[in-house]
Amino acid sequence: MGVALRDIIADYKTPVSWEALPGIAAVDANNTLYQFLTIIRQPDGTPLMDRQGRVTSHLSGILFRISNFMAKGIKPVFVFDGKPTQLKQATIEERRKLRDTAGEKWREAVERGDEAEAYKQARSSTRVDDTIIRTSRELLGLMGIPVVQAPGEGEAQAAFMVARGDCLYVISQDYDTLLFGAPTLVRNLTVSGKRKIRGRQITVNPERIVLAETLAGLKLTREQLIEIGILVGTDFNPGVEGVGAKTGLKIVQKGEFAAKLKEKQPDFDPAPVMEMFLKPPVTTEYSVAAGHPDAEGIKKMLCDGYDFSEERVDKALEGFSVKAGQKTLESWF
DNA sequence: CGTTCCAA
DNA sequence: TTGGAACGG
Numbered sequence: 159m160g161v162a163l164r165d166i167i168a169d170y171k172t173p174v175s176w177e178a179l180p181g182i183a184a185v186d187a188n189n190t191l192y193q194f195l196t197i198i199r200q201p202d203g204t205p206l207m208d209r210q211g212r213v214t215s216h217l218s219g220i221l222f223r224i225s226n227f228m229a230k231g232i233k234p235v236f237v238f239d240g241k242p243t244q245l246k247q248a249t250i251e252e253r254r255k256l257r258d259t260a261g262e263k264w265r266e267a268v269e270r271g272d273e274a275e276a277y278k279q280a281r282s283s284t285r286v287d288d289t290i291i292r293t294s295r296e297l298l299g300l301m302g303i304p305v306v307q308a309p310g311e312g313e314a315q316a317a318f319m320v321a322r323g324d325c326l327y328v329i330s331q332d333y334d335t336l337l338f339g340a341p342t343l344v345r346n347l348t349v350s351g352k353r354k355i356r357g358r359q360i361t362v363n364p365e366r367i368v369l370a371e372t373l374a375g376l377k378l379t380r381e382q383l384i385e386i387g388i389l390v391g392t393d394f395n396p397g398v399e400g401v402g403a404k405t406g407l408k409i410v411q412k413g414e415f416a417a418k419l420k421e422k423q424p425d426f427d428p429a430p431v432m433e434m435f436l437k438p439p440v441t442t443e444y445s446v447a448a449g450h451p452d453a454e455g456i457k458k459m460l461c462d463g464y465d466f467s468e469e470r471v472d473k474a475l476e477g478f479s480v481k482a483g484q485k486t487l488e489s490w491f
Numbered sequence: 492c493g494t495t496c497c498a499a
Numbered sequence: 500t501t502g503g504a505a506c507g508g
Contacts, residue, residue, distance in 0.1 A: 198492050198507085206508040214508050215492085222493050350493060465508055470494075495506070 159192075160332025161387045165403040167333060167367060170375050174344065174366040179327075180231030182446050183344070184316035186330035187236040187305075188286055191294055193331060194219030196281045202273050203264055203280025208465040216290055217464060220297055221456075221474050226349045229477040235304045235325060235446045238291065239312040245394035245434060257283050300456045301478075302449035307441075314338045314438035324446050327366070336369050337387050337435045339380060343367045376407065384435045385415040385428075394431045398422045451478055 198215035199205050205215040227234055242250060260282035267276035298305050308315030316328045317340035327342035328335045335343050346362045373380060389406035391397020398418065401409070409418050419428060453475050460466035 194492065200506090208508055212508090218507065219492055226493085348492065460508095467507075470507075473494090493507090496504085497501105498503095499501090 159189075160330075160334045161337060161392045162390050163333045163336070163383075163387065163403050166376060166386070166407050167336075167372060167403075170372040171345075171365040171367050174364050176230050176364070179344065179347075179364070181326040182233045182235060182324065183227075184306075184319045184325040184328045185234045185236045186313055186316055186328060186332070186335065187238045187294070188312055189330045189332055190219075190223075190236075191216050191286050191290060192284060195286065195290065196284045199277065199280060201277055202268055203276045203278075205280075208463075212464065213290070214464050214466070216294055217297055217460060217466075220294060220301075221460065221466075221471065223349070224298075224301060224303060225474040225478045232347075233446075233448055234329070235306060235319070235444075236294075236298055237306045237308055237312045237316040237319070238295070240308045240310050240315075240439075243310060243394070243434060245430060248396070249393045257285055297456070297459060300452045300459060302451045304444075304446050304448055306444040306446075308439075309441050310439035311338070313340075314435075315440050315444075316340065318438075318440040319444070319446070322442075324444075333367075334387075334392070336367065336372070337380075337384050337392070338438060339369070339436075341369050343369075378407075378410065381432070381436070382410050382415075384432055385410045387435070388428050388431055389415065389418065392431065392435075394434055395426065395428070451475070 194216045195205065195213070198219055205213045206218055208214055224234060260279045264276055264279035264283055267273075267279055295305055306315060306319070311334075313328075313330065313332065313335045316325070316330070317335045317338035319325045320328055320340050320342060327344045328340045329344050329347050331345055333343070344364060344366050346364050348362065348364075369380070373383060376383070378386075386403065386406040386409075388395055389398050389401045389409060390403055399422070401418075409415060419426060456475065457468060457471055460471050461468045
């Protein structure tokens with residue numbers, strides 16, 4: 159998915175404890191929903207569904223994660239994607255094809271009883287469609303979570319909101335927000351900290367990446383970081399074959415970005431992509447103020463509408479409303 | 492992913 | 500009490 163800068167950013171990630179995170183956080187909504195939909199599945203790949211067969215994985219993810227956020231003093235603002243730019247069309251089309259193929263392979267794997275393959279293909283067939291967006295927004299509204307509609311990329315809008323000081327950091331798994339200028343990015347903000355990767359269980363801790371520290375450490379300007387992104391490939395351009403983050407870093411540090419592109423992709427003009435990261439469409443028409451959670455409304459939607467257990471929803475709401483607006487010990491100092 | 496269950 | 504397995508919808 160996101161721009162593959164992991165290998166050069168690794169040294170500038172610092173573990174961060176939950177105690178250091180209270181405040182307003184700009185959540186990359188599409189990234190979060192995609193994550194829920196890919197991961198909250200049964201071993202054969204079937205997502206959580208109500209009795210009518212409507213997918214509910216995202217609703218489960220939102221309910222429990224936000225309940226935990228609230229209990230820890232993290233006030234999320236969900237930022238949704240707007241209209242994709244023309245630059246992204248090729249990527250969108252490519253992803254659609256991959257999803258469709260995966261959907262077929264999933265069905266085939268289920269038929270022949272290959273559970274591991276079914277799970278893998280099901281994940282690859284994940285799509286954050288209009289229904290997922292609509293139902294997520296409905297639940298967030300009932301929870302009193304502010305929602306921001308980005309004019310373009312949600313990641314750009316989230317970065318902008320942090321840069322303006324309206325939010326403390328962006329929550330996303332992708333590094334794209336750094337290219338969009340997010341001063342601080344927090345990854346792996348999950349409660350359990352445990353993840354099963356290929357049968358192995360590993361502990362994943364929340365980590366913080368400060369853009370200024372990363373640029374200083376790599377001796378780069380933000381424009382140069384974007385240049386590396388362009389070389390390895392972004393949602394807006396395919397990248398140069400055989401160039402990863404480390405090679406890209408070397409090329410850019412030697413000042414050979416333009417020359418390398420001219421050599422490998424003579425017909426490609428990187429200026430519009432650079433422009434997209436430096437001056438993306440964003441809006442100041444938003445509010446990060448949280449509303450009051452409507453416990454009855456949430457129960458009506460989830461329990462009556464989507465067959466959630468009332469007991470579990472009640473429990474999630476408990477941590478929610480009790481701690482909402484309550485000062486954490488940390489914030490007194 | 493996050494919660495709950497259950498064996499040790 | 501703990502942590503891996505099963506469940507949730």
